[in-house]
Amino acid sequence: GNSVTQMEGPVTLSEEAFLTINCTYTATGYPSLFWYVQYPGEGLQLLLKATKADDKGSNKGFEATYRKETTSFHLEKGSVQVSDSAVYFCALTRTGYSTLTFGKGTMLLVSP
Amino acid sequence: DVKVTQSSRYLVKRTGEKVFLECVQDMDHENMFWYRQDPGLGLRLIYFSYDVKMKEKGDIPEGYSVSREKKERFSLILESASTNQTSMYLCASSKGDRSFEKLFFGSGTQLSVL
Numbered sequence: 001g002n003s004v005t006q007m008e009g010p011v012t013l014s015e016e017a018f019l020t021i022n023c024t025y026t027a028t029g030y031p032s033l034f035w036y037v038q039y040p041g042e043g044l045q046l047l048l049k050a051t052k053a054d055d056k057g058s059n060k061g062f063e064a065t066y067r068k069e070t071t072s073f074h075l076e077k078g079s080v081q082v083s084d085s086a087v088y089f090c091a092l093t094r095t096g097y098s099t100l101t102f103g104k105g106t107m108l109l110v111s112p
Numbered sequence: 113d114v115k116v117t118q119s120s121r122y123l124v125k126r127t128g129e130k131v132f133l134e135c136v137q138d139m140d141h142e143n144m145f146w147y148r149q150d151p152g153l154g155l156r157l158i159y160f161s162y163d164v165k166m167k168e169k170g171d172i173p174e175g176y177s178v179s180r181e182k183k184e185r186f187s188l189i190l191e192s193a194s195t196n197q198t199s200m201y202l203c204a205s206s207k208g209d210r211s212f213e214k215l216f217f218g219s220g221t222q223l224s225v226l
Contacts, residue, residue: 036215043116043218044202044215045216100215101157102155
């Protein structure tokens with residue numbers, strides 16, 4: 001079945017640094033790809049999505065491009081803020097079910 | 113504002129107890145899901161439901177059951193709680209059409225089984 005591998009954390013950055021969180025996937029067919037974010041004490045919320053190859057999802061300064069040739073969907077942000085500290089989950093649509101398969105999550109810690 | 117509400121934020125139970133985790137959504141969503149979240153393992157799907165009175169097993173259904181008597185409510189039941197069921201439990205919902213891909217999550221219930 002479909003699966004997701006994302007880099008282990010924590011990723012520790014200073015404010016205004018550039019962020020990359022790597023995500024690669026294994027899938028049959030053409031899944032949609034997602035990044036969800038979980039702020040401390042909260043549930044997950046959708047950050048961005050891409051539904052086909054070469055699509056770029058973007059939101060709140062974060063971007064990710066659906067790369068079919070490298071089966072990747074890396075999350076990037078040019079200048080992180082302390083308020084971006086959270087756990088980030090890469091996900092894709094799950095074969096045969098109307099739900100998603102999630103990666104293990106990557107914690108991001110941003111210091112002032 | 114749309115909402116998925118889980119009845120308890122923290123719960124402490126004894127081994128062998130029957131435990132009920134409740135989830136209610138106010139968005140008239142067809143699909144509802146229970147995940148558990150553990151450090152280093154991410155989110156794993158326990159059970160889900162596409163409609164009232166129906167249920168499907170996810171990846172790790174052993175030791176759990178569910179109930180969906182009304183569209184807005186989806187309950188997770190631990191028949192006889194064990195220490196390895198200590199975890200954060202997340203409920204989610206989504207619409208029944210193609211937009212199922214956007215999941216709305218509750219804030220979670222941190223369950224400790226002693």
